[in-house]
Amino acid sequence: MLGRLLSRRSITRPLGIIQAVSRQSSLRARSSYIAHSNSKVKRIKTKEEIAKEKLEEQLKSENRFIRWGAIVRTEKFTKGMTKYLIGAYVFFLIYGLYFMKKMYAKEKELEKLEAKQLEGKANEFETLRIKELRGKLRTRDERKLAQYREMTWDENQDSSQYDHVTLANNNENNTNKKILPARDTTDFYDFKASEYDEGVNFEEKAIFMGRRRKWLMKYCKGDVLEAACGTGRNLKYADLSKINSITFLDASEKMMELTHDKFRKEFPNFKKAAFVVGRAENLVNLAAGGEGQGVNPDTKVKYDTIVEAFGLCSLEDPVKSLQNFERLLKPGGRIVLLEHGRGNYDFINKILDDRAEKRLETWGCRWNLDLGEILDDSGLEVVEENRTHFGTTWCVIAKRKGDLKKNEEVGFVEKYVSSSIKNKIEAYANVEGSSKKLNDAETTSDK
Ligand SMILES: C[S@@+](CC[C@H](N)C(=O)[O-])C[C@H]1O[C@@H](n2cnc3c(N)ncnc32)[C@H](O)[C@@H]1O
Secondary structure, three states: OHHHHHHHHHOOOOOOHHHHHHHHHHHHHHHOOOOOOOOOOOOOOOHHHHHHHHHHHHHOOOOHHHHHHHHOOOHHHHHHHHHHHHHHHHHHHHHHHHHHHHHHHHHHHHHHHHHHHHOOOOOHHHHHHHHHHOOOOOHHHHHHHHHHHHOOOOOOOOHHHHOOOOOOOOOHHHHOOOOOOOOOOHHHHHHHHHHHHHHHHHHHHHOOHHHHHHHHHOOOOEEEEEEOOOOOOOHHHOOHHHEEEEEEEEOOHHHHHHHHHHHHHHOOOOOOEEEEEOOHHHHHHHHOOOOOOOOOOOOOOOEEEEEEEOOOOOOOOHHHHHHHHHHOEEEEEEEEEEEEOOOOOHHHHHHHHHOHHHHHHHHOOOOOOOHHHHHHHHOOEEEEEEEEOOOOEEEEEEEOOOOOEEHHHOOHHHHHOOHHHHHHEEOHHHHHHHOOOOOOOOOOOOO
């Protein structure tokens, strides 16, 4: 080894002083490894080599976290990843452009159809297409649209090809035999009243219904009507500081007694409260003082907020009741509903259908109703519709037909992307100002 080093030195070119000194010291250093003429020289590994060996070891590790940790550190992976990221970026860019183009086309189509509808010239297919573009199709609408698409005569012709066509309604609520006929449930709830709260407590806790009730009651402000109030389960979520007057309505006297007692216990000093035993189907008459107790016939009863929890399933005529709510709503007022009905999935609806009779027997309600169809039949305009529990719990905010949306009710996309909606936004302040207090009169009727 030394011989090799020396012979290499002898063929090197003459060195400068510094090179010569360093070469000498390195020779000295190297010679220190030479223990005996027959011993092996151990070369010190560089940091890179050690890391490489460690990586190779980790790549073979049994532990998949260590193995994957090593894989992502390999050069091959890093290079590949860069390629993937560039690929994904290009993909999303192209997809984004495609998506925007599609959205724009839809927006244009909607604008055109809405203009036609405004002139009263939209055919049934076009009216359904407007709903589809707004994402508001109900069960029967979906069925009808499918029928229209099956019967398309000319793919290249526009929607005017359906100008003289109207399809028969195929309502889920009428055609599904598992949805039982409506009935008057007053006697049922009179009988059930004493055990009602205890019976529903467990079920409601299990599905966190308290949060939904809180959601419902946060909208109560001004003059409020709670329809089908039952035993007053929403009372604990009411903020009376925002409420001018509150009227409770229920067909069952026994249920109403419980609401009355709870209210008086909770809010002994609140004077503007009325407890009306009567049917939601007769609400307009009741409000005019035709029926029921505690209503001043001279009062033009109108409400800022009408709330109802789990009422539509028990009312004999839910459509008429909703129409009554609309008639008693002040301009800019809102109907807020927390209801249960058919869900978003077939397997859930099958369960609801199969247990519909048992449910009606136990709780007096039709829990498999298609509430979307009922809402549409009522003519109310839905401002917000959120569904939870597989779509079976419906949280709905509705307004009078033709009333404008409030600023905060217009979503981001509607506000900034959809041009057709811009002129439909109503400044919240305007509604507040124009909604005169029509229901200031004391309507208390403590029985
Ligand atoms: C399922 S309970 C719901 C009660 C209460 N809202 C709650 O969240 O627990 C249905 C209520 O609707 C009432 N109801 C049934 N038919 C009615 C009608 N036609 N008009 C007004 N209330 C009615 C019943 O008396 C009962 O109190």
